Amino acid sequence: MKTNLLFLFFWTALLAAACTKEAYQQPTHDAGADVAINPDHPLRDSIDAIVGKYVEKGLPGVQVAVKNADGWYISNGGYASLEAQSPMQYGQVSWYFSITKIYTAALILKQWESERINLDAPIRQYLPVEVANGIEGSGSVTVRMLLSHTSGIVNVTELPAFQLWQLNRPLEQPTVQDRLEMVYGKPLMFNPGTDFFYSNTNFLLLQLILENVTNKRYEALLREEILNPLHLDHQYFNLSEAQAAQLPFPNYYFDRYANEQLENCSQWNSALANASNAYGGLAGTATDAIRFLEALVKGQVVSQASWNEMRQWVQGKESTQPDYGLGLEYYQYADGNGQFGHEGDGIGCTTQVMYVPDNDTYLYINITAGRQLFGPYLFKTTDFKNELCGFIARQ
Numbered sequence: 001m002k003t004n005l006l007f008l009f010f011w012t013a014l015l016a017a018a019c020t021k022e023a024y025q026q027p028t029h030d031a032g033a034d035v036a037i038n039p040d041h042p043l044r045d046s047i048d049a050i051v052g053k054y055v056e057k058g059l060p061g062v063q064v065a066v067k068n069a070d071g072w073y074i075s076n077g078g079y080a081s082l083e084a085q086s087p088m089q090y091g092q093v094s095w096y097f098s099i100t101k102i103y104t105a106a107l108i109l110k111q112w113e114s115e116r117i118n119l120d121a122p123i124r125q126y127l128p129v130e131v132a133n134g135i136e137g138s139g140s141v142t143v144r145m146l147l148s149h150t151s152g153i154v155n156v157t158e159l160p161a162f163q164l165w166q167l168n169r170p171l172e173q174p175t176v177q178d179r180l181e182m183v184y185g186k187p188l189m190f191n192p193g194t195d196f197f198y199s200n201t202n203f204l205l206l207q208l209i210l211e212n213v214t215n216k217r218y219e220a221l222l223r224e225e226i227l228n229p230l231h232l233d234h235q236y237f238n239l240s241e242a243q244a245a246q247l248p249f250p251n252y253y254f255d256r257y258a259n260e261q262l263e264n265c266s267q268w269n270s271a272l273a274n275a276s277n278a279y280g281g282l283a284g285t286a287t288d289a290i291r292f293l294e295a296l297v298k299g300q301v302v303s304q305a306s307w308n309e310m311r312q313w314v315q316g317k318e319s320t321q322p323d324y325g326l327g328l329e330y331y332q333y334a335d336g337n338g339q340f341g342h343e344g345d346g347i348g349c350t351t352q353v354m355y356v357p358d359n360d361t362y363l364y365i366n367i368t369a370g371r372q373l374f375g376p377y378l379f380k381t382t383d384f385k386n387e388l389c390g391f392i393a394r395q
Helices: 006-012 044-056 097-113 129-134 143-148 160-168 176-183 200-214 218-227 241-246 266-274 286-297 304-310 376-394
Strands: 061-068 071-081 093-095 235-237 282-285 329-331 339-345 350-356 361-367
Touching: 044 061, 044 071, 044 376, 061 286, 061 376, 071 286, 093 266, 097 143, 097 200, 097 218, 097 282, 097 286, 097 304, 097 339, 097 350, 129 176, 143 200, 160 176, 176 200, 200 218, 218 235, 235 286, 241 266, 282 286, 286 350, 286 361, 339 376, 350 376, 361 376
Parallel strands: none
Antiparallel strands: 061 071, 061 361, 093 282, 235 282, 329 339, 339 350, 350 361
16 A cells, blocks of 8 residues: 555654553564575576665665566565564565555456546546445546546545554554545535646545446455456455465565664564555565466456556646556656556555566565654665666666
């Protein structure tokens, strides 16, 4: 779930903690590799050096996976649990957060292909009546605008009601209805289609559209249309607490007071992810994240027409380069053609999946420290991503 919680979480995090550090910890489990790793991969030494550099700077745990013509390479750095000093391992599961948006966009495009959804029709046409009545601009915002974050609808995860909920009840997350009620009646930030603003509300509404037009739950669509056909057996959605506890997740950490003293926020991070639904609720391995993006690029998920629609980039008025397609983020880490994929952010982690067309390379990043709070870890995690993605894009 990519969201701008930085400033409000900065001051709320300074208040007394609702739980002790120990209450947020979770057990870790051994994991095994599910792909053959090329030990002589030409990118190995450089990737390992970048990972090692930022672990030395204080990143608690890092996993990087790449796939290109030379095969797979996975670099693990730091610890899956700082408390137990257990190392990061191949095959660990991580919360994807907003990487989930690519899957949601693909599901919407598949409904477009079957002519159940018109991308340029107003969302009022597809939402339940009570939801449409509560959303300002539902008669003028289109499905395409939700997908491209050009709707002007406020971001629920930036609203004070949502952020205060995180402080007061971090392990008891707001329901879909709770979040909708936070948004109802809020004015649009700009006229639909005239600017870009990233809003998780857009993809929460896309989930409701999918469920309304298909009469199926989002999870069932996800499994039937994407996970099962692609044999993505290590991706998970709507996990119960007990199920999550049995999977090889690492622990997650945040710098509450911006003093470089990490605290374990694993259960909070997991609760937040699991409640993020179609805008951030998916978990899985690094290799399955790459497998999905590769299948999408190779035309195994949506049609060529849909794939072309997904790469119609929009640019905000204050942006210096394209921002977003339909469920895809645009990057320019190096000269030449741009790169694309998606980042994800939780309170205790940051992730990214990316494809570089110029060298046909796929990249996945999981860092077990959050960058939602303004402070050293915001910069450490961002600098790591920029350095690594820039290196991969220049190859």
